[in-house]
Amino acid sequence: DGGITQSPKYLFRKEGQNVTLSCEQNLNHDAMYWYRQDPGQGLRLIYYSQIVNDFQKGDIAEGYSVSREKKESFPLTVTSAQKNPTAFYLCASNGNPNNGEKLFFGSGTQLSVL
Amino acid sequence: AQKVTQAQTEISVVEKEDVTLDCVYETRDTTYYLFWYKQPPSGELVFLIRRNSFDEQNEISGRYSWNFQKSTSSFNFTITASQVVDSAVYFCALVSGNTPLVFGKGTRLSVIA
Numbered sequence: 001d002g003g004i005t006q007s008p009k010y011l012f013r014k015e016g017q018n019v020t021l022s023c024e025q026n027l028n029h030d031a032m033y034w035y036r037q038d039p040g041q042g043l044r045l046i047y048y049s050q051i052v053n054d055f056q057k058g059d060i061a062e063g064y065s066v067s068r069e070k071k072e073s074f075p076l077t078v079t080s081a082q083k084n085p086t087a088f089y090l091c092a093s094n095g096n097p098n099n100g101e102k103l104f105f106g107s108g109t110q111l112s113v114l
Numbered sequence: 115a116q117k118v119t120q121a122q123t124e125i126s127v128v129e130k131e132d133v134t135l136d137c138v139y140e141t142r143d144t145t146y147y148l149f150w151y152k153q154p155p156s157g158e159l160v161f162l163i164r165r166n167s168f169d170e171q172n173e174i175s176g177r178y179s180w181n182f183q184k185s186t187s188s189f190n191f192t193i194t195a196s197q198v199v200d201s202a203v204y205f206c207a208l209v210s211g212n213t214p215l216v217f218g219k220g221t222r223l224s225v226i227a
């Protein structure tokens with residue numbers, strides 16, 4: 001079945017540690033996105049990529065980094081510079097971001113700080 | 115800049131009641147797309163509907179209906195005869211130009227048996 005796979009489902013970070021959230025899609029989509037969800041805050045865009053080897057900052061990129069070396073993969077690293085990383089992280093993708101195509105979402109990763 | 119406002123943070127209804135979730139959007143673009151997504155307790159977002167700015171026809175899908183009014187920049191969502199399985203967080207979202215999807219803060223709907 002085609003879809004988006006996020007792993008792990010739950011992740012714990014220690015003080016000063018970098019952690020990486022995985023996002024893989026087999027939908028052959030060009031564009032991929034990372035959103036952060038906090039209670040009562042809706043979804044806020046962290047980073048997005050419309051093509052391999054290119055990505056742009058979203059509204060809350062500070063403390064995060066991404067790479068897009070392969071079309072199917074868009075990992076998100078939460079660095080030690082992100083002082084409040086506890087949140088639910090959602091990865092999404094779509095084939096053509098310029099014609100309002102709907103986003104397909106993964107099942108999310110819950111990140112907590114130890 | 116694009117913006118989506120969902121003024122209702124939480125709504126509780128008794129099963130079989132009708133409920134309307136409000137969504138107001140802002141954009142300067144004439145071509146744009148509006149969406150509704152459902153987020154059940156499992157966390158994954160489920161796509162419900164997509165509407166482009168040139169199509170103001172209302173849509174009905176089973177117990178779900180959507181009212182798109184450009185004059186008031188609103189795209190409201192009504193659930194008729196609500197069921198417990200409708201309990202979720204519902205997000206309205208907007209995309210226009212080359213900007214990625216912008217979400218409202220969501221409305222948490224609780225349907226009580």
